[in-house]
Amino acid sequence: MRINNNLSAMNTYSRLTSANTAKSNSLEKLSSGLRINKAGDDAAGLAISEKMRGQIGGLNQAVRNAQDGISLIQTAEGALSETHSILQRMRELSVQSSNDTNTLDDRREIQKEIEQLKSEINRISDSTEFNTQKLLNGSLGAVGTSSDKTIADVTSATGLKVGKYELTVTQEATQSTNTFTAPTDFTALTNDFSINGIKIDLTGVTSATDFADKVNAQTEKTGVSVDNNGEVFTAKAYGSSAEVVIGGTDYTGGTFVAGDNVEVNISDGDMVTEELKGVGQSVIYRGAELEVAGADSDTATINVTKSGAALHIGANKDQNMLIDINEMSTKTLGSSTNKVKDIDVLTQSGANEAIATLDEAIKSVSAERSKLGATQNRLDHTINNLTTTSENLSAAESRIRDVDMAQEMMEFTKNNILSQAATSMLAQANQMPQSVLQLLQ
Helix, strand or coil: CCCCCCHHHHHHHHHHHHHHHHHHHHHHHHHHCECCCCHHHCHHHHHHHHHHHHHHHHHHHHHHHHHHHHHHHHHHHHHHHHHHHHHHHHHHHHHHHCCCCCCHHHHHHHHHHHHHHHHHHHHHHHHCEECCEECCCCCCCCEECCCCCCCCEECCCCCCCCCCCEEEEECCCCCCCEEEEECCCEEEECCEEEECCEEECCCCCCCHHHHHHHHHCCHHHHCCCCCCCCCCCCCCCCCCEEEEECCCCEECCCCCCCCCCEEEEECECCCEECCCCCCCEEEEECCEEEEECCCCCCEEEEECEECCEEEECCCCCCCEEEECCCCCCCCCCECCCCEHHHCCCCCHHHHHHHHHHHHHHHHHHHHHHHHHHHHHHHHHHHHHHHHHHHHHHHHHHHHHHECCHHHHHHHHHHHHHHHHHHHHHHHHHHHHHHHHHHHHC
């Protein structure tokens, strides 16, 4: 018999420690309701459940985002409902004014009410907002333009929708600077140009292209050629850019000389007179007319993009839908030739024209309200889908992370009994060395 090491007591103590640890873990799970309280409980399960938690939180927020979108739509649609009523009243007044039983004074009184109704339509368009964001002034259905060259200042881009409105681009024109190089000297006079002693007739030259054609026609004799390059406008998709050639060069009289490998800058008022050829030009892009009123460069880049209010209706990146609302003011409502702002019922013909204009305006508002209603219905289904997905993910996450209370209580009871038994057996094991004293008596 040995007394220095009580192996029975040591073994019993180890069992007691294990039982107490298991009992402690069971108490932690039972008190929290979670099977996984720390990574050591289930490392893989913790990683999976955390990803699911992120998705669940994102889905729940997406539901709230969609509900906010519905609130925005309802705000806009409610305002358009009143605009509809106003347009219907204006149409009634126009029909009344088209009757020649009315005198000019009668029609003036009718026109007064129409002007007030116009003002109310514009007020609704300008003041309807959701969370400080304007809804009916066109800012949620806009086309933007930009240029990577200094060519134009956009003066009426905000609030324009492709296919609906006219976009005017204007800019303070300045002198362009072009650079020519030549390996030999040459001089130029009005309608009399020579290179290396070869005369070139400049009659009829009004642009850089004409000048290049005249010079290049004599290249074999002079050994000199001129390049005149330009880009043309090519339609692009939303979000991309295209170039428009809007400039030209008119050459008048003057003299310039270039030596071997010498660059000559043609400046304003010296040899070349720059005349802008782009004034009054326009480009039709997806139904929107872009008018170019001025430029200081030969090419322009116009970026056309579609914008609106983006609703994030998913748990992950870029899961958006776009809500675009056209401007609903008197300057945009109406036909392509006549707008509500121009309605004048002081004459019978004017009243008849007003009826046609108001019919188009009512049709536009109806289309806008229908679009908003369709979007709202879509969001209702979106919310239902998001809610169902969130519920299913929550159930899956619960199966991974939550504790089975019945099973864990069973484990706790077992470990508690083992702990009590080990405690009793440890007391017995500690008594075993006492038997050695019997041998010493």
